[in-house]
Amino acid sequence: MEIELTPQQVQEQDIFRAFVSEEIAPYADQYDQDECTPDEVIKKLAEIGYLGAIIPKEHGGQGMDAITFGLLCEEIGRGSASLLSLLTVHGMVCQAILKWGSASQKASWLPKLATGEAIGAFGLTEPNIGSDAKNVESTALYSNNSYVLTGEKKWISFGQLANLFLIIAQCDGKPSAFLVERNTPGFSTAPITGLLGFRSAMLAKVHLNKCQVPEENLVGKVGFGFSHVAGAALDHGRYCVGWGCLGLAQACLNACLSYTSERKQFGSFLKGHQLIQQMIAEMITNIKAARLLCYHAGYLKDKGDPSLIMETSIAKYFASRMVSKVADDAVQIHGANGCSSDYPVQRYLRDAKIMEIIEGSTQMQQIIIAKSGYHSFALEKRKARQKEKT
Amino acid sequence: MTTDEILEKTKSFLAQFINVNVADDEELFASGLVNSLFAMQLVLFIEKEFSIKVENEDLDYDNFRTLNAIVGFIEKKI
Numbered sequence: 001m002e003i004e005l006t007p008q009q010v011q012e013q014d015i016f017r018a019f020v021s022e023e024i025a026p027y028a029d030q031y032d033q034d035e036c037t038p039d040e041v042i043k044k045l046a047e048i049g050y051l052g053a054i055i056p057k058e059h060g061g062q063g064m065d066a067i068t069f070g071l072l073c074e075e076i077g078r079g080s081a082s083l084l085s086l087l088t089v090h091g092m093v094c095q096a097i098l099k100w101g102s103a104s105q106k107a108s109w110l111p112k113l114a115t116g117e118a119i120g121a122f123g124l125t126e127p128n129i130g131s132d133a134k135n136v137e138s139t140a141l142y143s144n145n146s147y148v149l150t151g152e153k154k155w156i157s158f159g160q161l162a163n164l165f166l167i168i169a170q171c172d173g174k175p176s177a178f179l180v181e182r183n184t185p186g187f188s189t190a191p192i193t194g195l196l197g198f199r200s201a202m203l204a205k206v207h208l209n210k211c212q213v214p215e216e217n218l219v220g221k222v223g224f225g226f227s228h229v230a231g232a233a234l235d236h237g238r239y240c241v242g243w244g245c246l247g248l249a250q251a252c253l254n255a256c257l258s259y260t261s262e263r264k265q266f267g268s269f270l271k272g273h274q275l276i277q278q279m280i281a282e283m284i285t286n287i288k289a290a291r292l293l294c295y296h297a298g299y300l301k302d303k304g305d306p307s308l309i310m311e312t313s314i315a316k317y318f319a320s321r322m323v324s325k326v327a328d329d330a331v332q333i334h335g336a337n338g339c340s341s342d343y344p345v346q347r348y349l350r351d352a353k354i355m356e357i358i359e360g361s362t363q364m365q366q367i368i369i370a371k372s373g374y375h376s377f378a379l380e381k382r383k384a385r386q387k388e389k390t
Numbered sequence: 391m392t393t394d395e396i397l398e399k400t401k402s403f404l405a406q407f408i409n410v411n412v413a414d415d416e417e418l419f420a421s422g423l424v425n426s427l428f429a430m431q432l433v434l435f436i437e438k439e440f441s442i443k444v445e446n447e448d449l450d451y452d453n454f455r456t457l458n459a460i461v462g463f464i465e466k467k468i
């Protein structure tokens with residue numbers, strides 16, 4: 001057993017780190033205040049190839065292995081959780097097409113998604129439907145070799161600027177997934193502002209008013225839109241978010257290591273006070289624990305092992321709870337400065353809370369993880385009984 | 391690989407997710423036996439264990455609805 005990055009992965013990590021430190025981190029607070037990610041930033045991400053990170057080389061992407069891609073998510077998450085969500089939702093659309101798209105969908109969309117000519121967004125959640133996602137209320141009616149989509153999607157990250165939306169809607173009462181282009185007649189978006197966190201993730205409401213799309217835009221088959229198409233996308237989303245939480249937590253830790261070395265109270269630096277050391281020690285340990293879960297999920301992903309789905313859910317669950325606590329302590333350590341816009345930790349805390357809600361909330365992960373624990377326990381008992389019999 | 395071998399492998403995979411013994415022709419998805427992650431776990435299992443690719447055109451519930459259906463699908467693909 002070895003848990004070590006390859007020299008190539010270390011090299012890539014250095015490149016990601018430098019890119020984020022120069023191009024993203026210094027501006028992230030401003031974007032957060034403006035509630036906007038400028039086009040130039042997305043252009044930079046596209047030029048350096050990160051929008052095509054998971055797309056194989058034959059379709060114009062980078063074909064990164066799962067660990068390398070995780071390292072990229074970690075670094076982007078360190079700079080800006082909002083920008084990480086672009087990588088997440090864009091990647092979810094790429095993943096859905098890669099796994100379940102038709103040959104023509106792959107040929108026409110993957111090269112565009114890889115270069116950023118197309119920006120993808122993921123349209124599942126609706127005003128009335130969140131966690132209970134397979135019961136979305138949007139509908140798709142089949143008529144004349146096309147589907148007519150009607151409904152409303154809410155909280156769609158980068159919905160303000162994406163031009164290709166993966167929309168989940170019910171077709172004859174069966175969840176189905178469709179590619180819908182922004183320029184489709186009847187399609188419109190409205191910005192959502194004033195959010196707690198992910199403020200520069202350019203969220204939007206999406207309105208589908210009898211949007212007619214050719215039948216070729218169905219991804220997978222009717223009835224497989226949630227279990228398989230969204231299923232593949234959401235697994236990718238949880239993976240990105242898990243790694244992104246690591247980066248965000250690392251940013252909190254770095255801020256605290258720096259601040260506690262400069263700020264003095266009661267005649268000594270904050271880092272000299274043992275109650276501060278306790279919080280720092282907890283941060284370091286929990287970040288390391290989350291990193292191991294993410295490595296494990298990445299290792300299974302590269303092997304294509306079915307347990308990757310559960311392990312990714314566990315990694316996302318742990319990492320998102322971990323970052324909520326780490327960011328909370330980071331603000332505590334910064335005192336009043338931590339509450340001010342002069343320091344980024346207030347943004348970290350606001351963004352960290354979102355991590356527990358998106359890509360399956362903490363409670364949804366808990367239900368799944370606990371159930372799986374009971375299954376494994378029962379299975380072990382059954383195996384032991386069989387052994388006794390023989 | 392014989393049908394029995396495929397059946398045994400698939401049965402022991404399903405046992406990880408379903409506590410009760412499933413009959414070979416019992417509906418897996420309709421009965422609420424499995425959670426929302428199961429569909430993709432099953433796809434990954436089939437792909438890894440039998441070195442086949444589950445493709446867009448294979449998305450048909452008749453390929454996955456029962457243990458027998460899954461075994462039949464795998465036999466068709468290998």
Ligand SMILES: Cc1cc2nc3c(=O)[nH]c(=O)nc-3n(C[C@H](O)[C@H](O)[C@H](O)COP(=O)(O)OP(=O)(O)OC[C@H]3O[C@@H](n4cnc5c(N)ncnc54)[C@H](O)[C@@H]3O)c2cc1C
Pocket residue numbers: 089121122123124125129130131132154155156157158195197198201203354357358359360361362363364
């Ligand atoms: C910043 C941001 C970006 C987002 N981006 C996207 C996007 O790009 N695309 C998209 O489709 N969606 C997006 N979402 C929506 C997100 O996926 C949903 O918010 C999430 O699925 C939860 O749904 P909900 O908010 O409707 O909460 P609800 O499902 O209404 O749940 C409310 C609370 O109840 C809990 N709960 C629900 N059911 C149970 C239960 N059975 N047992 C115990 N507790 C339960 C939940 O955990 C939660 O705490 C985004 C949300 C945010 C905040």
